[in-house]
Amino acid sequence: MCGIIGYTGNKSVVDILIDGLRQLEYRGYDSSGIAVKCDNDVKVYKAEGKLENLCNVLSNHKGEFETATCGIGHIRWATHGAPTVLNAHPHTCTCGHLAIVHNGIIENYKELREKLSSEGCTFRSQTDTEVVAHLVARKYAQTKNLTEAVRMAAKELEGAYALCVMHNDYKNTIVATKRNAPLLVGIGEGEFFAASDVPAIIKHTNRAMYLNDNEIVTLTPDKMTLINSDAMELAPKIEVLPWEPVALSKMGYKHFMLKEIHEQPDVIRNILVGKLHAPDEEIVLNEVKLTKETLRHLHRIQIIACGTSLHAAMVGKYLIENFCGIPVDVEASSEYIYRRTVTDKHTLVIGVSQSGETADTLTAIKQSKEKGSHILIITNRPDSAMARLADSLISVNAGIEVSVAATKSYIAQLMAFYLLALYMAEVKECVDLGMLTTLKTEMMLLPQKVERILANTDDIQKCARRYAATKDFIYIARGINYPTALEGALKLKEISYINATGYPAGELKHGPIAMLDETMPVLSILMNGCVYEKLLSNSEEAKARNARMIALTNSKDEKLNDLFDSIIRVPDVIELFSPVIAMVPLQLLAYYIAEFLGKDVDQPRNLAKSVTVE
Ligand code: F6R
Numbered sequence: 001m002c003g004i005i006g007y008t009g010n011k012s013v014v015d016i017l018i019d020g021l022r023q024l025e026y027r028g029y030d031s032s033g034i035a036v037k038c039d040n041d042v043k044v045y046k047a048e049g050k051l052e053n054l055c056n057v058l059s060n061h062k063g064e065f066e067t068a069t070c071g072i073g074h075i076r077w078a079t080h081g082a083p084t085v086l087n088a089h090p091h092t093c094t095c096g097h098l099a100i101v102h103n104g105i106i107e108n109y110k111e112l113r114e115k116l117s118s119e120g121c122t123f124r125s126q127t128d129t130e131v132v133a134h135l136v137a138r139k140y141a142q143t144k145n146l147t148e149a150v151r152m153a154a155k156e157l158e159g160a161y162a163l164c165v166m167h168n169d170y171k172n173t174i175v176a177t178k179r180n181a182p183l184l185v186g187i188g189e190g191e192f193f194a195a196s197d198v199p200a201i202i203k204h205t206n207r208a209m210y211l212n213d214n215e216i217v218t219l220t221p222d223k224m225t226l227i228n229s230d231a232m233e234l235a236p237k238i239e240v241l242p243w244e245p246v247a248l249s250k251m252g253y254k255h256f257m258l259k260e261i262h263e264q265p266d267v268i269r270n271i272l273v274g275k276l277h278a279p280d281e282e283i284v285l286n287e288v289k290l291t292k293e294t295l296r297h298l299h300r301i302q303i304i305a306c307g308t309s310l311h312a313a314m315v316g317k318y319l320i321e322n323f324c325g326i327p328v329d330v331e332a333s334s335e336y337i338y339r340r341t342v343t344d345k346h347t348l349v350i351g352v353s354q355s356g357e358t359a360d361t362l363t364a365i366k367q368s369k370e371k372g373s374h375i376l377i378i379t380n381r382p383d384s385a386m387a388r389l390a391d392s393l394i395s396v397n398a399g400i401e402v403s404v405a406a407t408k409s410y411i412a413q414l415m416a417f418y419l420l421a422l423y424m425a426e427v428k429e430c431v432d433l434g435m436l437t438t439l440k441t442e443m444m445l446l447p448q449k450v451e452r453i454l455a456n457t458d459d460i461q462k463c464a465r466r467y468a469a470t471k472d473f474i475y476i477a478r479g480i481n482y483p484t485a486l487e488g489a490l491k492l493k494e495i496s497y498i499n500a501t502g503y504p505a506g507e508l509k510h511g512p513i514a515m516l517d518e519t520m521p522v523l524s525i526l527m528n529g530c531v532y533e534k535l536l537s538n539s540e541e542a543k544a545r546n547a548r549m550i551a552l553t554n555s556k557d558e559k560l561n562d563l564f565d566s567i568i569r570v571p572d573v574i575e576l577f578s579p580v581i582a583m584v585p586l587q588l589l590a591y592y593i594a595e596f597l598g599k600d601v602d603q604p605r606n607l608a609k610s611v612t613v614e
Contacts (some may be wrong), residue, residue, distance in 0.1 A: 001359075002079045002089075002103040002613040003027035004183070005200050006164040007581065008070040009191025009221045013037075014058060017073035020193070021051055026402060026609035027103075027196060028077025031088035035099035035166060036071035038064055042099050042168050046088040050603075051075065068219070070172040072164040072194075074101035077608040080109070081126030087529070091130045093137030094122045097168040100136065102129040103196055104181040105613045107159035112479035113202040119302060136165055145216045150175045151231060154214065160359065160613065162211075164194050164232055177216040182357055182610050185209045185217055185224065187238060192219040197610075198243050198383065199400065206241045206299020210383075231303075232513035241383070255402035255493070255601045261587050262353045262454055265447035267398045267408045268580070279440040284446050285423040289392045290348065295427045298348055299329040302373075303463045304364045305352035306611070308406040308490060309413060312378075313352045315579050316417035322576070323425035333360035337367060345372035353377070354401065354409035355610040363614065365389055378416045378495065380409045394420065403602045404609045407587045410487065411450075414580055418443055442574045446581070449571040453584045457592075460585050463550060463566045464592030467521050473498055474512065475586075476505035476542070477525035479537050484525050484579045488586030495594035495604045505538035516545035523589075524554040526583050529575025539563060552585055554578070 003024025007016045017034045031277070032054045033046030044065060047053035048432065058065075074089035081087035084534060090099040106112070109128035112135060117123060121134040135156060139149035146167050154163075160180035166173065175185060176194040186193035186201035186208050193201040194217070201208065211217060212230040217236075226234045252261035275284050303313040310332055317328040332352075336359060343349060348367040353361050356379040369375050369389060377390035380398045387393050396412035422439060425431040431439075465471070473492055475485035485502030492500040503512055505524070524539045526532065532555065543549050543563055551564040554572045561567070568589070574580045594601050 001027055001079075001608050001610060003075045003196045003200065004073070004101045004103050004162055004164055004194070006072040006101075006176060006194035006219070007191065008172045008174050008219050009188065010069055011191065012066070013068045013071040014065050016204070017071050018051070018058070019203070020053060020195060021073050021075045023199035024075050025051060025603065028075050028608045029603050030076055030078050030083035031077045031085065032073070033088045033090055034071055034073040035090040035101075036065045036068040037166065037172065040168065041098065042166060044090050044092060044099055046085050048085050048088065070159055070166065070174065072099060072101045072166055072174060079105055079588070080128040087125045087127050090130060091125060091127065091133040093133045094120070094293070095137075098133060098137045098140065098165065100129065100131055100133045100163060100165045102160045103612065104160035104447050106131060106157055106161060108157070112156065128498055131163070132163060139398055140167065146170060146173060146175050147225070147227070148217060148231070150177055151216050151227070151229065154179070154216070155229065161194060172180055172220055174219045175216065176211065176219070178211050179213045180359070181360075183211045185211065185219065187224065190221050192221070192224055194219065194427070194567060198241055202241065202243045206243060208236055208241050209236045210507055216355075218515060234473060254595070255403065255591070257405055257407060257601050260401055260403055260408045261591065262585065264397065264408050264411045264584060265450045265454070267412050268415055268447045268450065270397045271412055271419070275419055277436045278346045279444065282426050283423040283440075285393045285394075285419060288376065288420070288423065288513070292427045295424055298326055299345075300347045301326055302343060302347055302368070303328060303330045303349060303350040303352060303369075304361055305331045306333050306358050306360055308410050308487060309352040309354060309361075311408055311483040311487040311490070312413035313350070314415065315480060316350070316352070316484070319417050319421035319426065319576065323421045323431055324428055325430060326424070331363040333358065335451055336364040338593055341367070343368045343371050343373050345374075347373045347592050348376060349373040350376045350378065351386055352379070352413055353384075353386055354380040354398075354406055355411070356381035356386035357610050357612050359612050359614045362386055366419060367472055380412065390536050398505055401609075404604055404607050405590070411580060411583065417576070438574065439574065442577050446577060449573060449581055450584055452571050453581070459566075459568050460588045461592050463568060464589055464596055466566060467548070467550070468593045468596045470498060470519070470521055472515070472520055473500035473548075474515070474520060474522045475500065475502040475525065476508060476522060476535070476538060477502070478531035480528070480576060480579055481525045481527055481582055484582045484586065485526055487583060488523070488525070488590070489519055490588035491587055492593065494588055494607060495601050496597055497598055497605070498593065505535050509541060513541065513545060516547040517540055518546040518548065520547045521550055522547040523550040523552060526551050526560075527575060527578035527582055528555055528572065531580065546599060554581065
């Protein structure tokens, strides 16, 4: 949800800002802008749409900023105001001497705007951010000190923000602060960076300081000064980031999404390393810090997540209840946080988030932590705000996911739940040893089975071409694959904009069946197991209403040829692991349909990878 970057040093700032914004494009991409200190002026350049448009604007002004070495930049995901040039950041105060970039939402912006307008400030945009530019400028007029102005202004802001500010009176200074939004400072030789996320700076340095809420940092090329909201100086806590420079290469694939789908066999192998050595050995999950005694007597689990992570959580519920007999509630974080939720120190709360930044999940986790629950976080970002709140942390190690639609991080989250559920079953001694060995053997075979799917995608591509023109799509499944139906439909919606819905197949006849006719494709996730026959009957019901039937199946049953118009076959697998095997073709189906329709697969409209606003 918006990416910000700041730089002060001795290099050409525009290149650094643009490159940094490119690494942050996953956070939003509907407009962008930079402000740079050019001799005695802060100059602002902005463009609507993709970052390329900003590059084009800049190429017409090259002579103006060649020597500039200090600046701030922003890539936007619009919340307040349409994605236009006027609403793009940086925003400036009335006289244009102060520029600001912001990630987050200023909740009291209306009151502030009214007050500042009545005091003579001229507003040019519809954004919440612009009030911050005017507010800081007012404080600066009183104090003549930029750090102090930011500190005083921050006290009047409500909501979430990460801010970078610069001013004409300062040759090469950036002031940054944050509350409930990510911001880190990169420390180079004679240079400092401020950024929403590591990929924007890792090329330049792996030494960094994560800002805590309400801290204010002042950066010049040779100095970093950190204070708290009471203006007391703090000692910066510098860390070495466990990151390699990020190679954001498509490796020959047309899109990052396709590359990331193809990385999934290795993603599965990676998460198993060190945790599952052999089928007859116990799972090692040192990441879980609850004592075995506590785990044995745990009587309740809540899992909180959003979107794709929520679907992984639903599979997790199924697994934990199935293997361990512990009741599990799964809830969308956004629903969890605005009601009286019953949780306590006897409840294990699991937060699932690929980014570790999602505002709703973060708030939900904070709430349950305050109530004394043990917090287990499953994330692809062990350096994230959510990971920092964890009492136990399972890092899914999927590697950076560039495409906005989550694929490999989902499969990695599923794997984390398999490991967790089986680990808990071993601790509780509630699953027969022979069965555990069979399950672990199957788990170790998953990478090869996924490889087999990826090696032959002809049927999936054929299906994509056949159904690409449809306006609506229904996915049905039962049991452990109901979340697969939801996730398959979500993938299709996100990147092709086709209206796709996942249903538990038994629910079809309670309403949705009214929509079925010869125009409606119904994709049935028909995996061998306890609900196979039931789902077959539900598919017959849909066929009887003339729906266009597609099966995704590991069954060898010949009679499926009569029932289904298209069949996507996958390798056989134990039912409990079928969500992994079934999901990969559904990711590919969504991908090929979107690609066939010529959609922007990696950066679908209106979306951002990291949702840091509630
Ligand atoms: C869909 C997708 C989103 C995210 C959701 C939660 O492809 O990526 O639905 O899953 O925004 O994000 P995280 O997992 O970062 O908390």
